[in-house]
Amino acid sequence: MKYGFMAGCSLSSASPKNVANIIAYLKHYYPDLAVIQACCGKPRRMIGQEAAFQKQFASLTDMVHEAGIDELLVACQGCLKTMTDQNQFKMGSLWVKMAELGLPKAYLNKAKDSQVVFSIQDSCPTKDRTDIHEAVRYLIHSLGYATKETRLSGKNTLCCGMGGMCGVSNPPLAKTAATKRVHDFKTDYIVTYCASCTAAMILGGGRSWHLLDLIFGDVVQLGDTCPDTALHHPLTAWANRYRSKQIVAKA
Amino acid sequence: MVYSQKTIDMAQLIADNCTQCGRCMKDCVFLQQYCANPKELFEQFLTSGLPTIVPYSCQLCGHCTVVCPLRLELGQAFLAMRQDLCRDQKKLPLKQLRSVTMHQRLSASRLFSSISGRHSR
Incomplete structure (x- = not known):
């Protein structure tokens, strides 16, 4: 293979x-x-x-x-x-x-002492892919982070605002959608597994990281702000x- | 704009069957901005038409179909409208879409494309 x-x-x-x-x-x-x-x-x-x-x-x-x-x-x-x-x-x-495959041993439970609780912005094109939702949660929990679910997650997820080229066709509406999305979540920390979603959550005023930032980057601690995204430049x-x-x- | 029969049929199906239950309206900022319910919006499309920005503002995420008791496919209808609006290849329906076609030309260019590991078999 x-x-x-x-x-x-x-x-x-x-x-x-x-x-x-x-x-x-x-x-x-x-x-x-x-x-x-x-x-x-x-x-x-x-x-x-x-x-x-x-x-x-x-x-x-x-x-x-x-x-x-x-x-x-x-x-x-x-x-x-x-x-x-x-x-x-x-x-x-x-x-x-x-x-x-599992995460490299060095990454397992690396965030066990972090008080951050992440909300997850599920990607809307794969809202019917429960296997992906479960895999993402498994990976976040393997790192040692806690997560909190909302009504609008998994198969009920909503677009981050950038879907359907709305970010280009109608930027004010895309921003409204992104802001709504940020407010939907019950925690201030948002993890996504789509770089566009991460950028949208930041546009909407949220603190947002891509799953790969959590895996390969530094542990996010309570009070940390998220890095800027190149997608806005x-x-x-x-x-x-x-x-x-x-x-x-x-x- | 003369829409295709396929697009008109899709819109008619929604206009005829939407029960105005409001489930799709609850969380969709796009629908909230442009209508009171999809029945009204698609009736307007069939009678007087819609401004081009409307079909191009749907995020095509499909949440409306998930919560609709009849599984009506609003996003598919908006996408069909977009395809009709793009039929004239020379002119884009909205000027801001030029950045999409520019982005796509660059994305497809050799400058930003590569393959590695192809000969290892």
């Missing part, structure tokens, strides 16, 4: 470091891992350009076949949903795979994306 990994556009633009971290983690288990940096084309589909989307997705499918990948592990739920709907190759959620985001590409090319 040859595995491949694809981070997706938002994570590549938000954190080349975490792209590198994941590649190193997966290579430990799968030394012949193939890595792809590409776009699934979902934004084209979302704005209504279905033909242009199909063309972009076909190019991704070619890359997956060219790399000889049997199963592509994906960190982005937008990509995952798009790939599932297209059904052109086998794909899996990075989070489910990580829960299956287009030039930094594209520079990051280029750095991620270089990391992928050398992987």
Whole structure:
């Protein structure tokens, strides 16, 4: 079984470091891992350009076949949903795979002394994927963090505000949605497993971390504020994306 | 704008069947901003049409379908409207969507794409 990994556009633009971290983690288990940096084309589909989307997705499918990948592990739920709907190759959620493989020993229970209780912003494209919801919670709890659920989580999750290209078409409404989302949660600390969701929660006034920041970064303590996100700075985001590409090319 | 029959049928299904129960309205800021209930919104679409910004403001998250007793697919109807609005390939329905097409052109470019580990078989 040859595995491949694809981070997706938002994570590549938000954190080349975490792209590198994941590649190193997966290579430990799968030394012949193939890595792809590409776009699934979902934004084209979302704005209504279905033909242009199909063309972009076909190019991704070619890359997956060219790399000889049997199963592509994906960190982005937008990509995952798009790939599932297209059904052109086998794909899996990075989070489910990580829960299956387990976290490196050094990370287990590292946050056991932290008083932070995280709320989870579940990604809306995979609201029907209970396996992903469970895997994410398992990973957060393995780190030693406590979590608190809300009415609007799991299959009842709501969009962070950026879905359907609303962030571009109607930025004030996207901000209203993000702010509502932040207020829905019962705790001030929010963890997401989508880089776009993290950026949206910050836009909505929340303190938000990506799951990979919790896994590979410092332990979050009560009172900590979250780091800024590159996704709010287009030039930094594209520079990051280029750095991620270089990391992928050398992987 | 002449919408496709598929789009009109999807809108008609919602206008005809929505019971105005309000479950989808409870948490959706998009619906709250543009209507009192989906029945009213889709009736307006079928009679006088909707401003382009409306179908482009839905976040297509599908929460409305999850909570709808009839599983009405509002997001799919808005997406169908978007596809119709994009039929004229030369002109984007909203000028701000230019940043999406620019983003997609860059995303697909060699500058930001790569494959590694392909020859290890």
